[in-house]
Amino acid sequence: xxxxxxxxxxxxxxxxxxTVAPALEPFEVSVDAASAERAHxxxxxxxxxxxxxxxxxxxxxxxxxxGLGVAxxxxxxxxxxxxxxxxxxxxxxxxxxxxxxxVGLRKLADSDVKLGIxxxxxxxxxxxxxxxxxxxxxxxxxxxxxxxxxxxxxxxAKPAAEIFRHALDPxxxxxxxxxxxxxxxxxxxxxxxxxxxxxxxxxxxxLCPEPNDHAHVVxxxxxxxxxxxxx
Numbered sequence: 001x002x003x004x005x006x007x008x009x010x011x012x013x014x015x016x017x018x019t020v021a022p023a024l025e026p027f028e029v030s031v032d033a034a035s036a037e038r039a040h041x042x043x044x045x046x047x048x049x050x051x052x053x054x055x056x057x058x059x060x061x062x063x064x065x066x067g068l069g070v071a072x073x074x075x076x077x078x079x080x081x082x083x084x085x086x087x088x089x090x091x092x093x094x095x096x097x098x099x100x101x102x103v104g105l106r107k108l109a110d111s112d113v114k115l116g117i118x119x120x121x122x123x124x125x126x127x128x129x130x131x132x133x134x135x136x137x138x139x140x141x142x143x144x145x146x147x148x149x150x151x152x153x154x155x156x157a158k159p160a161a162e163i164f165r166h167a168l169d170p171x172x173x174x175x176x177x178x179x180x181x182x183x184x185x186x187x188x189x190x191x192x193x194x195x196x197x198x199x200x201x202x203x204x205x206x207l208c209p210e211p212n213d214h215a216h217v218v219x220x221x222x223x224x225x226x227x228x229x230x231x
Contacts, residue, residue, distance in 0.1 A: 001198070001230045003171045003178040004108055004223060005147075005164070008119035009094060010183030011202045011220065012105070012134055014040040015086065016096040020068075023085040027074045033096060035068055038205060041183065042067030045207045048185040056186070091124045095132060098204075102134065104220025109143045113227050116147040116167040118180070120187065123152030146171050158182075159191030168195075179230075181223055189214050200226065 006012065017036035024031055046063030047056050061082055065075045086093050108115060117135065119125045126136075126148045133141040137148055147170040151157035154166050168175060175196030182188020183202045192199035193214075200215045200223060201208055208216060217223055 001113065001177060001179050001227050003114040003116065003168075003173045004227060005116040005118055005167050005171070005178055005180045005197070006105075006220075007180075007182035007188055007202070008117060008121065008125055008129065010040055010044055010098070011181055012098055012101050013094045013128065013132070014096050014098055015093050019085055019093050020082065023081040024065075024068070024070065024078055026081075027070050027078050029068050029070055031068060034099075036096065037098060039064045039067035041203070041205050041207055044183050047187075048208075050186070052186060052190070089124060090122050091128055091131070094128060097132065097134070098220075101220045104223060105135065105143050107221055107224040108227070111224055111227055114171045114173060115143065115145040116149070116171050117145055118149045118158065118163055118167050120151045120157045123150055125150040125152075158187040159194060161191065161195035164192065164195035164197060168197075179223065179226065181217070181220070185210065185214075 014037050017031050017033050020036055021031040043060035043064035046059045050056060050059055061079045062075055065078050070078050129148065130136050135142040135145045138144055147167045149163060149166045151163060154163060156163045168178065178197045179200050180188065180192035180197040181200045181202050189199040189201055200217055203216045204218045206218065215226065
């Protein structure tokens, strides 16, 4: 493989636990970095379990709360409080780094594979990555990448195949020469396949019910192994 393109939400960043804990304080649940990260993947699984021809609105937060251990009878009110806490720009919410992902990203950079980013976001993902010193186009405090594609900027979102071309062109590779790493089947596996890329499901808690359908990794460091194996 000549290139690795990464999702942001659920691969590099998740909602920060300090945006969650105050909202859920009345419900006597413990919210820390580890539990907030795990809850995100329960939310992602809920998105995947819904039929693809149905909108995903309202699916993530109830499953996120379930992942945190919020009692079923408390979830409607807890959901309202969490939605209110998250009704701010993505920059203020999606800023907790996924454990181990910076180590994995640096390993990929050291392997000389071409790197890019594709994210469904609100136009702020490039700034978010820069602020977190995760990556940027060219040199900087983070890992240098060749493209950062934000659906809010380019006007097309995953799983549409068109968004992947926005990253492939600046990387200078054909679709079959690139891995795309994302945390959902609904948007990432499905979209990458439609565009001809090789999908890799980032699934650190091994929740995916289709382990034989596509490649999986539990840490971003595992992606570097896939790159080596594929030459």
